Amino acid sequence: MRARVLVRPKAGILDPQGVAVQRALPALGFEGVADVNVGRLIELDVEDPSQLEAMCEKLLVNPLIEDYSIQWPEADGRSQDAGPHAPRG
Amino acid sequence: MRARVLVRPKAGILDPQGVAVQRALPALGFEGVADVNVGRLIELDVEDPSQLEAMCEKLLVNPLIEDYSIQWPEADGRSQDAGPHAPRG
Structure with missing residues (x-):
């Protein structure tokens, strides 16, 4: 399953x-x-979604200085990307 | 309006x-x-959303080697971030 990790200061x-x-x-x-x-934007295929939080804590994110959130584009049932356009309604 | 630019190779x-x-x-x-x-993940407040595409093309993204997509978290009416959890149904 495709996952997207958003990492921000x-x-x-x-x-x-x-x-x-x-x-x-x-x-x-x-x-x-x-x-x-x-x-940073990290996109990856994971077989076991329940492992992703641990991956973030152990490798992908420095929790001292960074926050993160996770998106599951496929599970959300529609594209989350507006594409390069003005916002939708 | 808060905007989020997702930049990927x-x-x-x-x-x-x-x-x-x-x-x-x-x-x-x-x-x-x-x-x-x-x-890369770029988050910013823009007064004029119609300018964001030009900002991407001129500064935020290198179109030779990168693709980008734009999210408008507020306009989408719900949080797009699943948080550090397993995917929703």
Whole structure:
């Protein structure tokens, strides 16, 4: 089963990549952007979904400085990705 | 509006982080894992959602080697994150 792990810096932890993006966007003409965070996206096929949390704690995520959440695109019954479009209704 | 950009290596593009994770997991006792990809997760507040695609093309994503998709967690009306649990039905 395909799984998707979203890893992001914990609140209060320095996020230099996010800062860099936030500063670069106005220079490119994009205004109105705030609170940018850059983290990691891990996608993988797992035979046993119950193991995924342990994988995150032991390898994929540094729980001292990162939070994570898990998505199961197939189990959710529809695509979670809006694609490169404006938000749906 | 909060937006989430999922950036992943294009199919066929070398993904050394994904290879490293896939090799490390069996050594930690996790079997049955395949097709691991590691990409980037960018979360940001945008005032004008219609600008996000341009931001991706001009700064956030390298379209030569990366694909991306966009999620609008608020517009979707429910949390897309399963949390660290097994998949929902």
